[in-house]
Amino acid sequence: MISVSSQHKLFQETYERLWPQVYQYAYYRLQSKEEAEEISQEVFRKVFQQVKKGNIEEEKIRAYIFAALRNTIYDTWRQKGRSPKIVELDQVSEKNxxxxxxxxxxxxxxxxxxxxxxxxxxxxxxxxxxxxxxxxxxxxxxxxxxxxxxxxxxxxxxxxxxxxxxxxxxxxx
Missing domain, CATH: 1.10.10.10 (Winged helix-like DNA-binding domain superfamily/Winged helix DNA-binding domain)
Structure with missing residues (x-):
């Protein structure tokens, strides 16, 4: 088991390195900045809890994060009774x-x-x-x-x- 300070350092480094990718994927799947931020924060909260408990090996943290991200997005869709958004062609700017x-x-x-x-x-x-x-x-x-x-x-x-x-x-x- 790693020390508390090592856990915090591992989490902080992982957060800084992976936040952009996690947010980008969440935004791609949800097509909403607010939901993407919320989901991304939720995923990192879950990860931090698991790191604190010593349930995640350092070399597997990345895979855990993206598995948690997929599952959290699916849960969101189920709770809201919806599937992925598809941007409609008529939503594209007509200025072009x-x-x-x-x-x-x-x-x-x-x-x-x-x-x-x-x-x-x-x-x-x-x-x-x-x-x-x-x-x-x-x-x-x-x-x-x-x-x-x-x-x-x-x-x-x-x-x-x-x-x-x-x-x-x-x-x-």
Whole structure:
């Protein structure tokens, strides 16, 4: 068991290092700054309690945080009787009149909608690896899975995403 001062130091360092990533993922999933902040704070509160009890090994704290984050987001959705928000195309600013820019927005929205149709584990891997650009090792740590499994999930997720886009007539080839 680590000392109280070491526990606080571990928590503080972890908080400073991971807060931006935790908040960013929560915001991506919830599409609300307030909810993302609330959920992120709740996750770190839970983690701190577990660190104080000595229930989390230092090398596994990152995986624990992201597992707690996913579970807390799911709990929030269940409590509110909702599923992930999808930004509607008509919510995008109409001030932008450039056709190519509008086309990019439409394509972005189609991909977001298609992403929401992926099974959760594929969705997480595709978002973290491709959208957010995290390295394989980091995604593997977040999910608590081997790197080889993450590679496989990414391949299958991209393949499934392509199928969804093709079925919707958004992608041919």
């Amino acid at each position: 009149t450039f056709t190519s820019e509008n086309q990019k927005i439409e394509e972005n929205m189609m991909v977001r909608e298609a992403l929401k149709k992926l099974p959760e584990v594929y969705q997480q891997v595709v978002v973290w690896r491709i959208v957010e650009g995290y390295p394989l090792q980091e995604v593997a740590e977040r999910l608590g899975k081997p790197v080889g499994t993450v590679k496989s999930l990414q391949f299958r997720g991209v393949k499934k995403l392509k199928e969804i886009l093709e079925e919707g007539g958004y992608f041919n080839g």
